Amino acid sequence: MNPIQIDLPKKRVSVITLGxxxxxxxSEALMGLLAKNNIELVENAEGSDxxxxxxxxxxxxxKEESVNTILAAAAMKRDGNLxxxxxxxxxxxxxxxxxxEEIPEVDAYFGVTDFANILKTINxxxxxxxxxxxxxxxxxxxxxxxxxxxxxxxxxFCAIPLMRGGHVSRPVEDILLEAASLAARGVKxxxxxxxxxxxxxxxxxxxxxxxxxxxxxxxxxxxxxxxLMYAYPAKFPRNILPVIAEQPAxxxxxxxxxxxVADPVLRSMRRGTTRRALLELIGTIRKExxxxxxxxxxxxxxxxxxEQDFQELLDFVAEAEFDRLGVFSYSREENTVAFGMDDxxxxxxxxxxxxxxxxxxxxxxxxxxxxxxxxxxxxxxESEANGEYVCRSFxxxxxxxxxxxxxxxxxxxxxxxxxxxxxxxxxxxxFAETVTP
Numbered sequence: 001m002n003p004i005q006i007d008l009p010k011k012r013v014s015v016i017t018l019g020x021x022x023x024x025x026x027s028e029a030l031m032g033l034l035a036k037n038n039i040e041l042v043e044n045a046e047g048s049d050x051x052x053x054x055x056x057x058x059x060x061x062x063k064e065e066s067v068n069t070i071l072a073a074a075a076m077k078r079d080g081n082l083x084x085x086x087x088x089x090x091x092x093x094x095x096x097x098x099x100x101e102e103i104p105e106v107d108a109y110f111g112v113t114d115f116a117n118i119l120k121t122i123n124x125x126x127x128x129x130x131x132x133x134x135x136x137x138x139x140x141x142x143x144x145x146x147x148x149x150x151x152x153x154x155x156x157f158c159a160i161p162l163m164r165g166g167h168v169s170r171p172v173e174d175i176l177l178e179a180a181s182l183a184a185r186g187v188k189x190x191x192x193x194x195x196x197x198x199x200x201x202x203x204x205x206x207x208x209x210x211x212x213x214x215x216x217x218x219x220x221x222x223x224x225x226x227x228l229m230y231a232y233p234a235k236f237p238r239n240i241l242p243v244i245a246e247q248p249a250x251x252x253x254x255x256x257x258x259x260x261v262a263d264p265v266l267r268s269m270r271r272g273t274t275r276r277a278l279l280e281l282i283g284t285i286r287k288e289x290x291x292x293x294x295x296x297x298x299x300x301x302x303x304x305x306x307e308q309d310f311q312e313l314l315d316f317v318a319e320a321e322f323d324r325l326g327v328f329s330y331s332r333e334e335n336t337v338a339f340g341m342d343d344x345x346x347x348x349x350x351x352x353x354x355x356x357x358x359x360x361x362x363x364x365x366x367x368x369x370x371x372x373x374x375x376x377x378x379x380x381x382e383s384e385a386n387g388e389y390v391c392r393s394f395x396x397x398x399x400x401x402x403x404x405x406x407x408x409x410x411x412x413x414x415x416x417x418x419x420x421x422x423x424x425x426x427x428x429x430x431f432a433e434t435v436t437p
Contacts, residue, residue, distance in 0.1 A: 010038060010039060010040040011039050011040065011049045011050065011122070011123065012039075012040045012042045012047075012048045012049045012050075013034055013039050013040070013041060013042065013048060013049060013050045013051070013052065013122065014041070014042050014043065014044060014045040014048045014050070014051045014052070015027050015030065015031050015034075015041065015051070015052045015054065016045060016051060016052070016053045016054065016069060016073075017054045018053070018054060018055055018056045018062070018065055018066050018069060018089070019054075019055070019056025019058060019062055019066075019089070019090065020056065020058070020193075021144045021191065021193045021229070021399075022144075022146055022149075022193055022194075022195070023054050023056060023089060023090070024144055025134070025144050025145070025146045025193070026054060026089070026112070026113055027054045028134040028135050028136060029113075029115065029134050029135075030052065030054075030088075030115050030118065031134070031135030032133050032134045032135040033115055033119060034119070034122075034135075035135055037119065037123070037126040039122070039123075039126075041135065045073055045076065045082055046076055046081050046082060047081060047082070048082060048083065049083040049084065050082075050083050050084040050085070050086060050107075050122060051073050051082060051084075051085055051086065052086045052087075052088060052118065053066070053069055053070055053073060053085070053086070053087050053088070053089070054088050054089040055069070055070070055087060055088065055089035055090060055091035055092055056089065056090055056091060057089070057090035057091035057092075057093070057094045057095065057159065057163055058090065058159070058160070058331075059328060059329075059331035059333075060331040061329075061331075062091075063091055066089075066091045067091070067103075070085070070087055070099070070103055070106065071103065073085045073106075074103055074105035074106065077105055078105065084107045084122075085105060085106045085107055086106070086107055086108050086109075086110065086118060086121065086122070087099065087106050087108075087109050087110070088109070088110040088111070088112070088114065088118060089112060090112060090160075090163040090164070092109045092110060092111065093111045093112045093163045093164075094159065094162060094163050096109045096111075107121070108121050112163060112164060113149075133181055133185075134178075134182075136182065136185060136187065139186075139414055140186075140187060141186060141187055141188050141189065141380075141382075141414050141415030142187065142188070142189040142190075142191065142225075142380075142382075142398050143182050143187045143189070143190060143191070144190075144191045144192075144193050145175060145178060145179060145182070145190050145191065145192055145193070145217075146170070146193055146194060147169065147170055147175055147192050147193070147194045147197060147200050147213065148167055148168060148169045148170060148194040148195070148196075148197070148199065148200055149164060149165070149167070149168045149170075149194075149195070150164045150165040150166045150167045150168050150195060151164065151166070151167055151195035151196050151199075152166050152167040152196075152199065153196055153199075153232060153234075153272075154270045154272075154337075155259075155269060155270055155271060156268060156269050156270045156336060156337035156338040157269060157299065157302065157330065157331075157333065157336055157337075157338045158333070158336065159333040159334075159335065159336055160195055162335055162336075164195060167195070167196065167199050167202075167203060168203065169199075169200050169201050169202070169203050169204045169205075169209075171204060172201075172209070172212070172213055172216060175213065175217065176216055176217065176220065179217055179220045179223060180220055180221070180222075182223075183220055183221060183222030183223050184222070186415065187222075187223070188222065188223060188224045188225065188380075188415050188417075189223070189224065189225040189226075189227065189380060189398075190217060190220075190223055190225070190226050190227070191227045191229060191397060191398065192213075192214075192217070192226065192227065192228050192229065193229045193230060194229075194230055195230065196230060196231075196232040197210060197228060197229065197230050197231050197232075198210055198231045198232045198235070198236055198237050198240075199232065200213060201213065208235075208237040210228075210237055210240050211237060211239045211240045211242075211243050214226065214228070214240060214243045214244070214247065214250060215243055215247065218243075218247040218248075218249040218250050219249075223249060224249060224417060225249060225250075225251050225380065225394070226247075226249050226250045226251065227250075227251045227253055227397055228240075228244070228250075228251075228253070228254055228255065229255040229397065230255055230257065231254055231255060231256045232256075232257075233256055233257075233258055233271075233273055233277075233278060233281055234271060234272035234273045235272070236256075236281055238284065238288075241284070241285060241288040241289055242288065244289050244292070245288060245289045245290075251293075251394040252289055252291055252292045252293060252394055253292065253293045253295070253394055253395060253397065254285065254289075254292060254293075254294055254295070255295040255296075255297075255324075255397065256285075256294065256295070256296055257296055257297035257298075258278055258296050258297075258298070259271060259297065259298060259299045260298065260299060260302065260305070260309075260313060261275040261278055261312060261313050261316040262275065262305070262308075262309035262310075262312045262313060263275055264304060264309060265302055265304060265305050265309050268302070268303075268304050268338070268341075269299075269302060269338075270337065275312070275316065278316075279316070279319070279320070282294065282320055293323040293324065293394065293395035294320075294322050294323050294324070295322065295323060295324035295325065295326075295397070295400075295401065296320075296322050296324075296325055296326075297325070297326045297327070297328065298313065298317075298325065298326070298327050298328070298357065299327075299328050299329075299330050300313075300327055300328070300329055300330065300350055300353045300354050300357065301329050301330040301345040301349065301350035301353065302330045302338070302345075303330070303338060303341035303342060303343060303344055303345065304341065305330075305345065310353050313357070314356060314357060314360060317357060317360055317361060317364075318360060318364075321364050321368070322361070322364070323365070323368060323395055324365075324395070324396075324397075324400070324401050324402075325357075325358075325361045326400065327354050327357055327358060329347075329350045329351070329354060330343070330345070330350065362427045362428075365402075365427055365428050366425070366426070366427045369402075369425035369426070369427070369428070369429075369430055370425045372422045372425060372430060373422050373423065373424065373425055374421070374422060375421070375422050376419055376420065376421050376422075376435060377393055377394075377404075377419070377420060377422065377432075378393075378394075378417055378418070378419055378420075379391040379392060379393050379404050379406065379417070379418060379419075379420050379432070380392045380393075380415075380416075380417055381406075381412045381413065381414055381415065381416040381417070381418060382398075382403075382414060383414055384412070387407070388405045388406060388407055389405070389406040389407075389408060389412050390403050390404075390405060390406075391403065391404040391405070391406050391418075391420070391432075392404060393430070401428075402428040402429045402430070403429050403430075404420065404422075404429070404430045404431070404432050405429065405430070405431050405432070406418070406420050406431075406432045406433065406434060407432075407433050407434070408433070408434040409434065409436070410434070412434070418434050418435075419434070419435045420432035420433060420434050420435060421433055421435055
């Protein structure tokens, strides 16, 4: 007589990801393990057996979003609309004791990548030693790949080393295996991310090895675009520039957060560079990689940023004419070097300065976009909406940059690369039509 088998219902778990692309990779790794352990992944937390909130603790705005998300989940749990609440990620890593005291409704708090204990807590019978692929949304054609974890840079304002630890590079073999796996699953664009991508390999191979990594990733069969983010400007490895220029699969795009340019501010920030060195580096990059799209990020309202320092930053933005630019308001972070400087610049002054920078950048971007009208370019199809196709050019990283809205006489599919002619432009986005062969 055969034993009776009872199929128990799968546990339904929702994962909420907040913060940066590095958190996205962490969540996808966790979701891959959950799926491998026969957990049903659901999109909405409401009605699920459990929710895991992967938090961000980078700046005040991100912390507030994380806390509000935890509170909303706790309220759903109290109302009987959610089972268990688990919190992980940077905010949990940094403020675990405070969170446990302030929001006791949470069933458990975990660190940045404490996957084994998360699985053990959700279900003691789950196997956390499984080799698992990341969970990639169905139909995804672009994916982030984390090349290292943590950071060794001494920036005075930054709490990332407190949460993520020192820099640890991933072996190139592991990165290539992941890239090949993603390509086999239909991914065509890889976005390489790290806290500091230019430091890659120094701990493993005794030298900065980003150029070697880029060359190898560019050769992965099926990958058509490779994009590099978060390049630290001090000690920038210039040997990556010929690789970017010569490898067809590598986008002529570079994200290099400079944060500021006034020398007194840079010294206090402990950035290891100067205004003159930054301007020279930008000139070298543009000379060695003609047509490259440069993206940067600025911090406005650092404690010793006077009006003259800010004006110098504004003049630099006008001179450098970055293709893409983002701005953060300075956030005073406990246990950082800059914490002792207080936060003397009023929020309304910070906001006014941010608006002045973004007004300038908007005009730069609009002028550059208008100059593209009539040109033909190869774009990457992301989705279809309201009769148009949402696409990106090589100048546009996912989620943070502009888009190209394309009309086409023939159907297009996500992941297609198509040639278009630019027909219109606004401040940050373009309009185009497919080119008939």
